[in-house]
Amino acid sequence: MVVVSHGTGGSGGDMEWLAGPLRGAGFRVVALDHHGNNHVDGYEPExxxxxxxxxxxxxxxxxxxxxERPLGPVGAAGFSLGGYTAAALVGARVVPEVLWAVLTGEVPLPETPEFPGLLEALRAKHPVDETSRRALDAAGADLSDPRVRAVFQVAPGVGGLVSPESLAAVRVPVDIRWGGADTIAPxxxxxxxxxxNIPTASGRSAGPDVRHDDFFAAEPADPDVRFRVGGxxxxxxRRHLV
Known part of the structure; x- marks a missing residue:
């Protein structure tokens, strides 16, 4: 089985370019909609x-x-924020202190076109105080799932918020693709x-002119890249789960 995690504001249905080749290779594929972060059910700042x-x-x-039935070996694949999600399932941990700096404004939050006023909306629901500071401790917890045996990341996000020490402890195979012209997840x-930092990681650029939105735009500059990467x-x- 391979579980597929979409990018910020996307949906499982948007990931057919990745799910399709996986199904074609014989995998059982699950592409989920992340609660509060998918355009099907609606957005929440959290x-x-x-x-x-x-x-x-x-x-x-x-x-x-x-x-329902035994899963067998599981792989995790993700695009953008989904790339972080896949890595977290094998041990990647964000640094709570860095997240706190973002919430307090000490570190600027990149613009989020899908959710204008994102930080203000979160602060309205969860005031920036000691209670919310303690709640961030969960961010640094070990969220790994031992069923996940391999990870494939596409233009992964949140790399700057992840602890290098946690990445150094990853032991499963990881393969990465990125766009050479990506300004969203550079x-x-x-x-x-x-x-x-991941000792088992390998990867390569999907192309020097490939942008972040070439993996989801209706009219990408490189219409073949997403399906090529899916393959x-x-x-x-196939190498690591079968």
Whole structure:
């Protein structure tokens, strides 16, 4: 089985470019909608900023499916914020102190076109006080799921918020693809921490002119890249799960 995690504000249905090749390779595929962070059910500020809840979504789904029948080896694949989600399932942990700096405004929050006024909306629901500071401790917890045996990341996000020490402890195979013209999840900020700190990681650029939105736009500059990367993901999981 391979579980697929969508990017910020997307949905499981948007990930057909990745799910399709995986199904074609014989995998059982589950593409979930992350609560509060998908355009099907609607947005909540926690869905965008409480990123550590996403790997818990996946574990919840795997628990439910495991009650139906044995899962066998599981892979996790994700795009953008889904790339972080997949990595968190094998041990990546965000640093609570960095998240706190974002919430207090000490570190600027990048613009989120899907949710204008995101930080203000979160503060309205959860005032920035000692209670919310303690709640962030959950962000640094170990959210790994031992059922996940391999990870494929596409243009992963949140790399700058993840502890290098947690990445150094990852032991399952990880493969990464990124766009050379990605300004949403730039290689240096978001991909490099995963690639350089995970000892089992390998990867390569999907192309020097590939942008972040080439993986979801209706009219991408490179219309073939998402399906090409989807095929590479299927080949990766065939090597490591079958």
């Amino acid at each position: 869905g965008f900023l409480h990123v550590w809840e996403r790997p818990r979504d996946v574990t919840f789904v795997l628990d439910a499916l495991d009650r 290689y240096g900020t978001d991909t490099r921490p995963y690639l350089e 590479e993901a299927a080949a990766f999981f």
